[in-house]
Amino acid sequence: MTSVIEMIQHDKVHGSLYTDPAIFDEELRKIWYRTWVFVGHESEVAQPGDYVRKRLGLQDLIMTRDRDGELHLLLNRCAHRGNQVCDDAKGNASAFRCPYHGWTYRNNGELVGFPFFKGYGQRKLDLALGRVPRVDSYHGFVFGSFAEEGPTLLEHLGAAAGEMDRLARLSPEGRVELTAGWLQHQTRANWKLLAENETDGYHPQFVHGSIFGVTGSTIGPLYSDSSLAVTRDLGNGHSENDLRPEFRKFAEPMRWFGTTESRVPDYAAAMRAKHGQEAERILIEGGPHVMIFPNLFIAEIQVFNIQPVAVGECIQNSTAVQLVGAPELNRRMVSQCVGSVGPAGMLLADDTEMYERNQAGLGSLTPEWVDVRRGLNRERVDENGFTIGGATDETGMRGFWRRYKSLMEAT
Amino acid sequence: MTTAMSADERLGPVPEGFDRHAVEQFLYREARLADEGDYDAWEALWTDDALYWVPVGGEGGDPQNQMSVIYDNRSRISTRLKQLRTGKRYAQSPPSNLRRLLSNIEFLGGRRNPEGDVDLEVGANFLVIESRSRGLRLWGGRATYRLRRGGPDLQDLQLAYKKVVLVDNDQPLPTLGFLI
Helix, strand or coil: CCCCHHHECCCEEEHHHHCCHHHHHHHHHHHHCCCCEEEEEHHHHCCCCEEEEEEECCEEEEEEECCCCCEEEEECCCCCCCCCCCCCCEEECCEEECCCCCCEEECCCEEEECCCHHHHCCCCCCCECCECCEEEEECCEEEEECCCCCCCHHHHHCCHHHHHHHHHHCCCCCCEECCCCCEEEEECCCHHHHHHHCCCCCCHHHHCHHHHHHHCCCCHHHHCCCCCCEEEEEECCEEEEECHHHHHHHCCCCHHHCCCHHHCHHHHHHHHHHHCCHHHHHHHHCCCEEEECCCEEEECCEEEEEEEEECCEEEEEEEECEECCCHHHHHHHHHHHHHHCCCCCCCHHHHHHHHHHHHHHCCCCCCCEEECCCCHHHCEECCCCCEEEECCCCHHHHHHHHHHHHHHHCC | CCCCCCCCCCCECCCCCCCHHHHHHHHHHHHHHHHCCCHHHHHCCEEEEEEEEEECCCCCCCCCCCCEEEEEEHHHHHHHHHHHHCCCCHHHCCCCEEEEEEEEEEEEEEEECCCCCEEEEEEEEEEEEEEECCEEEEEEEEEEEEEEEECCCCCEEEEEEEEEEECCCCCCECCCCCCC
C-alpha cells in the first residue's frame, strides 16, 4: 500500500487507516489542525471571564469569554517556557498566571506582565498565548480551525447547518444550551470507527437488541429493513439518519422522544404558542441524528464530541441537549441521556465495546480491507440532490470517506 | 451531600439500634453479590425508593440537571439488571472478573426516610480490581450507603441509597459495565 489515497476506494477502505500511527499523525495535520472542528458551546462560558478547558485534536485549549463578551480559543502554553498556564477544568478569571515564573495573560491571550522586568530591559514583550486563529459558532456550537484561511464555518457545515436549525427549533425560544456537563468516556479505538458508526443504521438491532428488548423501545424498527427512514450523505463528510419518514408515518407528537404530548404539556403548549400550525410537524418530526465531520454528533437529545488521543484511542465526550424555555423536557433529556450514554450508558457502553473489539479485530492481517459497499445497489439521489440510501445502508460512511480522502490528498 | 431526595434535609445523628457487625456484613454481602454478578440477589437488597448514583466531577452537582455516569431509581436499576441478564449486554458479556475491598467503614449519621423511620448513613472506601480482555483496571473511591431497617424485629437491612464517588471521576473513564 503506497498511499492513503489508494487505501480509500468507493466500496472498501484499508484496515491500516485505523491502525497506522503515521496515518494518525497525518490526520492531525491535514484534518484536525486544518478543517473546522467542534470544540464546545457558548453556554459553557456564559458570563464574561468564564473559561473551560477543551481539546482540539491533541491541543489543550482554554475556551474563554473576555470582558467584551468575545470568545477565544487559547492554547494552554506559556510563551516563556511552555508551561501550562491553566490547571482548572473551568472557572471564571480575567487573567491566567503561569505558576512557573509568574507570567500573566489576559483572558484574550494578551501578555500583560512578567516579574522582574529589568532582566528583559523592558516592560513589554512581543509575546502572547497561542490561539486558534479562526473561531466561529452556529447556534452557540463553537468551532475552531487552525487554518488561517479556508472555507467559512457555514461553508463547512453546508447542509448540516439545516440539521442544527432543526435542533434549535425544538426550543420554544429557538436556542440550545449545553449546560449539563460532559461525560468523558475513554475508548480504545480509532476515532473514525466512531464517526462512521454514528449514522450506521445497520448495527442498532444487533448491538442494542438487549436494551431495546427489555424496554420495549420503539427505536429498533427505525433501523430495520422495512423502515422508511433514509441515510443521507449531506456532503462535506456530514451524514444523517433521517428518521422523519418513520415519525410522519405514526404522526404522533413527541413519539420521537419516546413520550406523548400529554406527558409534556407545558412544553407542547409553549411550542404551539411559538410555532402555531407548524408546531404539529416539528413535534412529530423531532430532532436530527446527524454526524458533522469530523467530530460533532448530534443524536436527537444528546451531543457527542469525539476527541482523538492516539491511533488506537479516543475520548467520547457526551452531554444532554438543553432547550431554552423547556424545563419540563430538559430534566427528562438529562435523565434519558444519563441512562443511554457514557461509560455505564445502556446504549453507548455497548457501542464502545464494539469499537474496542473492532479496533482489536483490525489488528488481524487478513482480510486487509473493511467493506463499505452496503446499499450501493440501491442508492439514489433525492429531490435536493443528496445521495440517500436505506435506513441500514452505509451511505453516510461513504460520504465520510470521500471528504476524508479529499482532505488527506492535500499536501 | 447533595441529592434530590435530601438536598433540604440535614444529616441527623446516628440512629439507635443498628448493629455494627450486621451493617458490615450487609455491605460485604452487597460487594460480593456485585462482584459475582448475582443480579437477582443484588436487586433484592434495594428498597422501592432506591437511588444508585455515580456522579462525575467530584461529589457531583444536581443530578436532575447534570450528567452522571449512573443515576438510577428503582425502575432503572431493574432495567439495567434486565439488560445484563440478557447476556447480550456486550459491555459486560463476557462479564468482568471482579473482586473488591471495603474499608474505613464509618457510621456517618441518620436520614429521615419516607416511612417515617431513620435510615443509617454509612461511608466506606473501596477498591475494585477489574479484569477484562482490555487489561486490569483499578476503580477506587468512596461509597455512601443508606441502610433501612425492616422485617418483624427491625433486624432486616435494605439498601435505600448508594452513591459511588470515584477518585478519578473528573477524568475520562473506560466502560463501566459492572455494578460498582
